[in-house]
Amino acid sequence: MYRYDEFDAAFVWARVDQFREQVGRRLAGELTEDQFRPHRLMNGLYLQLHAYMLRIAVPYGTLNSRQLRKLAEIARKYDRGYGHFTTRQNLQFNWPALKDTPDILAELASVEMHAIQTSGNCIRNVTADHFAGVAADELADPRPYAEILRQWSSLHPEFSFLPRKFKIAVNGAPKDRAVIQAHDIGLQIVRNEAGEIGFTVYVGGGLGRTPLIGHKVREFLPVHDLLAYCEAILRVYNLEGRRDNKFKARVKILLHERGTPAVRELIEAEFAARGDAGLGLPPAEVARIQAYFAPPKLTSRPAVSDRLERRRGKDEKFSRFLESNVVAHKVPGYAIVTISLKPIGGVPGDASADQMDAVADLAEDYSQDELRVSHEQNLILPYVALDELSAVYDRLASVGLATPNAGLISDIIACPGLDYCALATARSIPIAQRLSERFGDGARARAIGPLKIKISGCINACGHHHVGHIGILGLERNGEETYQITLGGSGDETASIGGIIGPGFSTETVVEAVETVVATYMARRDRPDETFLDVYRRLGPAPFKEALYERNKGADI
Amino acid sequence: MSQIVTANRLADGVVLFMDEAGGWSEDFAKAAIYSDAPAIAAALARGAEAVAASLLVDPYGIEVELRNGHYTPKALREAIRASGPTVRRDLGKQAEGLAPIPALQAPTEASHVSL
Structure with a gap:
């Protein structure tokens, strides 16, 4: 994985010193909150309901053991013994003290981490497929390009005060695991007829108050033009974006209001005008960055592991874990393991310091010292030998991390919601917990099959509810939570x-409503492997609406 | 109308409440209850002084109401803020005996009736 060069290290340490000075001035009363807020936000520090919250960047979701151990150490030393992995592949601490944050940032810098650009109206932490570099279906590893974008966008003077925040995601396989079409720029790695790698470019996707799917502005962008083209997009956005209205300031609104052809024309004109200006x-530079992400030299192993197959045949729990949490690796004899941070009834994305240490040990012992954070709020061990899956599973089970539900109905994304967040209008975690308890990780969840429930506690949609097969949005109506x-x-x-689908549900009825939706799907599917999304796309909303609202009309509910 | 004044402590973000003496307490039970607009305005003016002295961030008034003989914040947001996360009863004021009474209940699957 990427290692800081001298420039990166000096730059991150300089930021720590700068923030230490800013915090000192704030505590001494030399800066007002209004003056200080932009500085703390540029370093990922928010003030939430109960305390400050520090959002730490995990660039494209890639971490090593040393870094995860450091996060565990910070959780113990400065926070309350746990952290929360987010839908942007980051980690949030919910209880840091302002006076401690310079020390926390120094601890992070010691392991090549930071919280820069995890907030504010700038280019945010670049995200990528969490199976990057190891997925069997991958064309090319998206992380070198994400890293190039990170370097280019870090403290970019022209793009540090954009109309609003700006999110870029890169995906390297035909299967989009990075939700690129819900980003301001989505980059899909493709191969052209000449066999060259490049990008299909989407612009103007986003969730939040106005959910929109990204528009394709370029079918094939050569790698050579990646930065120049992204810069053209950002320049057009920076000039033309709606600074008059915060709620209309994202680039998606620009495309929505002007139309894709008009904005594409502006981008292409800007791109052409700049030419090849540096x-x-x-x-050679692409190759230099790619070298950091070169696959580790893996011991050659047989494609089938007898040891694994023997246990699979006699241990049902293990077999279930393999079925849901283990996927094919590009190298025969290896697998990618998803560590679900969705224990039944637990808080989605939370991990205790002890669990972080345990996962760091596993990554060190069994996964080339590397792990990933997924936007689905899980952790990934990307390089596990099939022969060693059994040992990995046992160790995960010993720390409560072997929940066999990745991709199933109880693998729920949920934002922190009103339990923590100052912007939230309703709680999301308790709904996730109750749904998880209702559907579990057993035979019923497996019979339902792949089904993504995503829950947000306000219209800002950090829980990605708009792109959930079943999405739940928590709102407040007349003082009550409604979903x-x-x-x-x-x-x-x-x-x-x-x-x-229709009018909202109360806290009391929302779980039953999801139950009704699931039951309708199960009753209407043509075959067991017809997924929820397939059925919904085949039948549309009518049967679900009918089941949710018509049948209960007049009933005493 | 019954209101209290709350803010976050600058240095660590901890939620505070203005007490009868015009000082600031971490304990919700110590919060002074104001029942008219001039009293709230005066309390907020003291809050502004504490902001100017770099002790606090963002003081504001919240509605409270009597429930079972105890004052508690009216809005769920403020009740959670004064107590701690409903999903982690071991954290926040509720874990330190500083939360309003009665404590907020986290809804559980078992506690809900079906349609």
Whole structure:
């Protein structure tokens, strides 16, 4: 994985010193909150309901053991013994003290981490497929390009005060695991007829108040033009974006209001006008960055592990874990393991310091010292030998991390919601917990099959509810929490925004409503492997609407 | 109308409440209850002084109401803020005996009735 060079290290340490000075001035009363807020936000520090919250960048979701151990250490020393992995592949601490944050940032810098650009109206931490570099279906590893974008966008003077925040995601396989079409720029790695690698470029996707799917502005962008083209997009956005209205300031609104052809024309004109003014990517530089992500030399192993197959045959729990949490690796004899941070009834994305240490040990012992954070709030061990899956499973089980539900109905994304967040209008975690308890990780969840429930506690949609197969949005109405259900959303390569199915549900009734939706799906599917999304797309909302609202009309509920 | 004044402590973000003496307490039970607009305005003016002295961030008034003989914040947001996360009863004021009474209940699957 990428290692800081001298420039990176000096730059991150300089930021620590700078923030230490800013915090000192704030505590001494030399800066007002209004003056200080932009500085703390540029370093990922928010003030939430109960305390400050520090959001730490995990660039494209890649971590090593040393870094995860450091996060565990910070959780113990400065926080409350746990952290929360987010839908942007980051980690949040919910209880840091302002006076401690310079020390926390120094601890992070000691392991090549930071919280820069995890907030504010700048280019945020670049995200990528969490199976990057190891997925069997991958064309090319998206992380070198994400790293190039990170370097280019870090403290970019022209793009540090954009109309609003700006999110870029890169995906390297035909299967979109990075939700690229819900990002301001989505980059899909493709191969052209000449066999060259390049990008299909989407612009103007986003969730939040106005959910929109990204528009394709370029079918094939050569690697050489990656930065120049992204810069053209950012320049057009920076000039033309709506600074007059915060709620209309994202680039998606620009495309929505002006139309894709008009904005594409502006981007192409800007791109052409700049020519090759220093931003063309030299192949040698791309190769230099790619070298950091070169696959480790893995011991050659048979494609089938007898040891694994013997246990699979006699241990049902293990077999279930393999079925849901283990996927094919590009190297025969190896597998990718998803560590679900969705224990039944637990808080989605939370991990205790002890669990972080345990996962760091596992990554060190069994996964080439590397792990990933997924936008689905899980952790990934990317290089596990099939022969060693059994040992990995046992160790995960010993720390409560072997929940066999990755991709199933209880693998729920949920934002922190009103339990922590100052912006939230309703709680999301308790709904996730109750749904998880209702559907579990056993035979029933497996019979339902792949089904993504995503829950947000306000319209800002950090829980990605618009792209949930079943999305739940928590709102406040007359002092009560109420939950709006959307159906048919998807965050993959067939991206779609879910449609609101009807009036919202109370805290008491929302779980039963999801139960009704699931039962309707089960009753209407043509065959066991017809997924929820397939059925919804085949039948539309009518049967679900009918089941949710018509049948109960007049009933005493 | 019954209101209290709350803010976050600058240095660590901890939620504070203005007490009868015009000082600031971590304990919700110590919060002074104001029942008219001039009293709230005066309390907020003291809050502004504490902001100017770099002790606090963002003081504001919240509605409270009597429930079972105890004052508690009216809005769920403020009740959670005064107590701690409903999903982690071991954290926040509720874990330190500083939360409003009665304590907020986290909804559980078992506690809900079906349609």
